[in-house]
Amino acid sequence: MSATLLDQALTRLDDAAQHLKLDPDVLEKLKYPRETTKTRLLIRMDDGSRKSFMAWRCRYDDTRGPTKGGIRFHPDATVDEVETLAFWMTFKCAVMNLPYGGGKGAVQVDPRKLSKAELERLSRAYMQAFSGIIGPDRDIPAPDVYTNAMIMGWMADEYASIVGRVSPAVITGKPIALGGSLGRDDATARGGFYLLRHLENELGVGPGSRVAIQGFGNAGSHMARLLAEIGYRIVAVSDSRHGVHSAAGIPFDRLIEAKRDAGLASLVGSDGVGALVPGDIVGVDCDVLVPAALENLIHADNAASVKAKVIVELANGPITPAADDLLSARGVTVLPDILANAGGVTVSYFEWVQNRQGYYWTVAEIHERLKASMEAEGRAILERASERKITMRSAAYVHALGRLAEAIEAHGTQQFFTS
Numbered sequence: 366m367s368a369t370l371l372d373q374a375l376t377r378l379d380d381a382a383q384h385l386k387l388d389p390d391v392l393e394k395l396k397y398p399r400e401t402t403k404t405r406l407l408i409r410m411d412d413g414s415r416k417s418f419m420a421w422r423c424r425y426d427d428t429r430g431p432t433k434g435g436i437r438f439h440p441d442a443t444v445d446e447v448e449t450l451a452f453w454m455t456f457k458c459a460v461m462n463l464p465y466g467g468g469k470g471a472v473q474v475d476p477r478k479l480s481k482a483e484l485e486r487l488s489r490a491y492m493q494a495f496s497g498i499i500g501p502d503r504d505i506p507a508p509d510v511y512t513n514a515m516i517m518g519w520m521a522d523e524y525a526s527i528v529g530r531v532s533p534a535v536i537t538g539k540p541i542a543l544g545g546s547l548g549r550d551d552a553t554a555r556g557g558f559y560l561l562r563h564l565e566n567e568l569g570v571g572p573g574s575r576v577a578i579q580g581f582g583n584a585g586s587h588m589a590r591l592l593a594e595i596g597y598r599i600v601a602v603s604d605s606r607h608g609v610h611s612a613a614g615i616p617f618d619r620l621i622e623a624k625r626d627a628g629l630a631s632l633v634g635s636d637g638v639g640a641l642v643p644g645d646i647v648g649v650d651c652d653v654l655v656p657a658a659l660e661n662l663i664h665a666d667n668a669a670s671v672k673a674k675v676i677v678e679l680a681n682g683p684i685t686p687a688a689d690d691l692l693s694a695r696g697v698t699v700l701p702d703i704l705a706n707a708g709g710v711t712v713s714y715f716e717w718v719q720n721r722q723g724y725y726w727t728v729a730e731i732h733e734r735l736k737a738s739m740e741a742e743g744r745a746i747l748e749r750a751s752e753r754k755i756t757m758r759s760a761a762y763v764h765a766l767g768r769l770a771e772a773i774e775a776h777g778t779q780q781f782f783t784s
């Protein structure tokens with residue numbers, strides 16, 4: 366039987382554990398999800414029929430605080446994927462020293478096939494089904510693939526009617542008018558952007574460097590904008606349907622217009638833009654590769670084709686452990702997901718704090734706090750990696766595991782109870 370996604374993810378935990386002196390309790394606690402709830406959401410479709418969709422919510426570990434993690438709407442969502450994403454969230458929150466554990470949710474659905482009213486009913490049904498698990502001090506969802514601010518707003522509204530009071534801190538990534546935070550929309554990309562900029566000297570990249578981006582949704586399109594604004598050249602972009610490339614670079618405005626109107630493929634043929642099979646983005650000639658779509662983009666069979674010297678993982682889990690080894694042997698630096706895309710959860714944390722204090726920060730304050738956190742944690746991880754001669758990914762896991770272990774051990778260790 367082939368290894369599950371969670372088995373693969375847990376190899377990172379084993380790897381990190383070798384670098385720390387841990388009580389056995391720590392691994393016993395972290396190698397299984399604490400609870401995963403599964404249900405079928407039954408909603409009324411516009412044609413009068415009823416249709417059901419499989420849905421999950423996983424709370425992986427809550428030692429460091431309430432669980433936190435997005436909700437994904439995707440036709441290929443599985444329980445294995447949800448539990449793995451929740452495991453990654455546990456480590457991501459610890460990397461950033463946020464007072465949260467890790468969680469994640471999903472509905473197995475292609476939201477592009479639903480009407481707007483069906484999408485609203487499905488989103489509200491999700492909150493009805495999981496409102497006993499979710500809560501501002503228990504489990505706090507956010508957007509992920511194919512979910513957005515409006516969906517978070519519907520879910521917050523449903524939660525408010527279930528508990529009988531307005532409770533904006535139950536969910537983050539909401540519209541600004543409903544208690545969302547300024548700066549949450551581009552926070553995932555912005556966090557990766559601040560990290561990359563901070564480490565440019567060490568990584569040997571900077572304005573003028575060529576960038577290829579897989580996925581042109583929230584994370585990917587904002588990253589393209591931020592990098593293009595300071596002079597990086599966007600030489601290739603793909604989404605689930607199409608890919609485009611141009612050695613001279615494609616202006617961001619043209620990319621975003623094409624994505625919104627006629628699709629990325631409408632750019633092909635003008636100004637030296639060529640078509641690209643979406644999967645071929647891995648081997649595009651570039652300096653920085655930014656996976657910003659789904660898991661397992663780079664695996665043992667295509668890792669050798671990577672030409673980039675730096676990979677910024679805005680997506681969760683885009684590189685398999687086997688590919689990681691091949692890339693590191695070739696000297697490719699990977700800024701790992703649990704650090705590089707942690708800007709999203711960090712600004713989600715700011716949103717939760719603002720909701721609870723009822724006092725809202727300016728966008729400049731949000732950016733400043735995010736930048737400070739990304740730079741401090743990124744620098745600490747880079748130093749740990751060079752001290753121990755390990756990859757940035759291993760260093761990030763060691764960094765997070767140290768914090769998780771401290772919290773787990775604070776309840777007493779085997780040695781404490783037997784001495």
Ligand SMILES: NC(=O)c1ccc[n+]([C@@H]2O[C@H](COP(=O)([O-])OP(=O)(O)OC[C@H]3O[C@@H](n4cnc5c(N)ncnc54)[C@H](O)[C@@H]3O)[C@@H](O)[C@H]2O)c1
Nearest residue numbers: 510511553580581582583584604605657658680681706709
């Ligand atoms: N939104 C956040 O705050 C956030 C935070 C941390 C991590 N992430 C991660 O970033 C990644 C993208 O999330 P998002 O929020 O930008 O989602 P999104 O729904 O806004 O965008 C997803 C994009 O991926 C593209 N895509 C899907 N399948 C593809 C394929 N096979 N090849 C190429 N492109 C494909 C879609 O066309 C779309 O452009 C996910 O891994 C998600 O877990 C998101």
